[in-house]
Amino acid sequence: MFDKLLGVEERFIKLEQLLSDPDVVRDQSKYQKYLKEHAGIAELVETFRTYRKTLEDIEDSKLLLEEGDSDLKDLALDELKSLDDRKEELEANLKKLLIPKDPNDDRSVIVEIRAGTGGDEAAIFAGDLLRMYSRYAERRNWKVEMMDSSLSEAGGFKEVIIMIKGVGAYSAFKFESGTHRVQRVPATESQGRIHTSAATVAVLPEAEDVEVHVDPGDLRVDVYRSSGAGGQHVNTTDSAVRITHLPTGTVVTCQDERSQIKNRAKAMSILKARILDKMNRDANASRSQARKDQVGSGDRSERIRTYNYPQGRVTDHRIGLTLYKLEMVMEGDVDEIIESLAAYYQAQALQENETAF
Structure with a gap:
């Protein structure tokens, strides 16, 4: 592992040389690529250098214990204890920093929400999730842009797709993929019975043009008249677009804009x-799990999280976290859930790295 860290340090030094190369500076695409890589390993290299210096100081203190007089030995013992504590702290930090970072973490994100089992109530719940995510994004000063939607007659959405623009959006939202279940009394329920409904969420990092090249010859583009709400102009012109990617059979529609x-x-x-x-x-x-595994079928039994209105609680089943502040969560206060999930998966990755030192 020490050799691996030395290799990272060598790459860091090489990147510093490249970033000062006039030819690289002139090529902004290459310069930004190297700059991003440099920033990505800077903390790891700095921590490694401090760790290596600490090991050297420990050896010096041990030598002083062997060769110094009694007064110096007492000082060396105190120093050695402090250095050993520092060494353990730095090793813990290095283990965290050595966990491979998700390359998509800093990206903007596309969030797709679809009504699952539960009919009209599921569509209303899909709208509630849209509001929850939008409020959370606003708290983080991220921009929310409507990409496409299909309204339900009873309110809410059969399907809604949004883009959340902001650095780090994917790192926050990536744990939201899966089936979300709601338990509550629908407004249309006259006998006060609790119904269970579900909506599925899929989270995708925004793609950059340099990463994904789509051959125009592989696309079939159809235009048609928008069917949803949006005003007279939307409904009387062929403004809606359906794009089919023929090699994969992927179909995307969008009709929200005029x-x-x-x-x-x-x-x-x-x-x-x-x-x-x-x-x-x-x-x-x-x-990365398959998309169909990521979101499931939308059935009530497949769920990552349950929102129970009668009890005012939210339970994330993956980590066994239960919070009794449903109203606040639905208003976008989901920081505790997201942070707990991130900590859980980081702990799992750390466990896999336990043999690093």
Whole structure:
């Protein structure tokens, strides 16, 4: 492991040289790539250098214990204890920093919410999840942009797709993928019976153009008249767009904008994100589950989280976390859930790295 850290340090030094190379500076694409890599390992290298210096200081203190007089030995013992504590702290930090970082963590994110089992109540719940995520994003000063939606007659959404733009959005939302279950008395329930409904959430990192090349010849683009709400102009012009990626059979529709050009641009963003997601899954199946596994079927029994209104609680079944502050959660106060999930999966990764030192 020490050799691996030395290799990272060598790469860090090489990157510093590259970033000062005039030819690299002129090539902004290459410069930004190296700058991002440099920033990504800077803390690890700094911590390693401190750790290596601490090991040297420990050896010096041990030598002083062997060769020094009695007064110096007492000082060396105190210093050695402090250095040993520092060494343990630095080793713990290095283990965390050595955990491979998800390359998508800093990206903006596309969140797809679909009503599952439960009919109208499931569609209303999908709308509630949209509000929850939108409020949370606003608290983080991230921009929420509607990409596509299909309204339900009873309120809420059969399907809604949003983009959340902001650095680190994917790192926060990536644990939201799966089936969300709600237990409550619907407004239409005259006898006060509790119903269980579900909505599925899929989270995709935004794709960059340099990563995903889509051959225009592989696309079939259909335009048609929008059917949803949006005003007279939307419903009387062929502004809605449906794009089919023929090699994969992926179909994306967008009709939220009045402009066919804007709808096409949004549909392409969603399409590229889905293609990138598939590329990531194919490249590393152990890290990224298949999309159908990610969201499940929408059945009540497949769930990652339950929102129980009669008891005012939210339970995340993956980590056994239960909070009795449902109203606050539905208003976007989901920090405790997201942080607990991140800590849980980091602890799992740390456990796998326990033999590093």
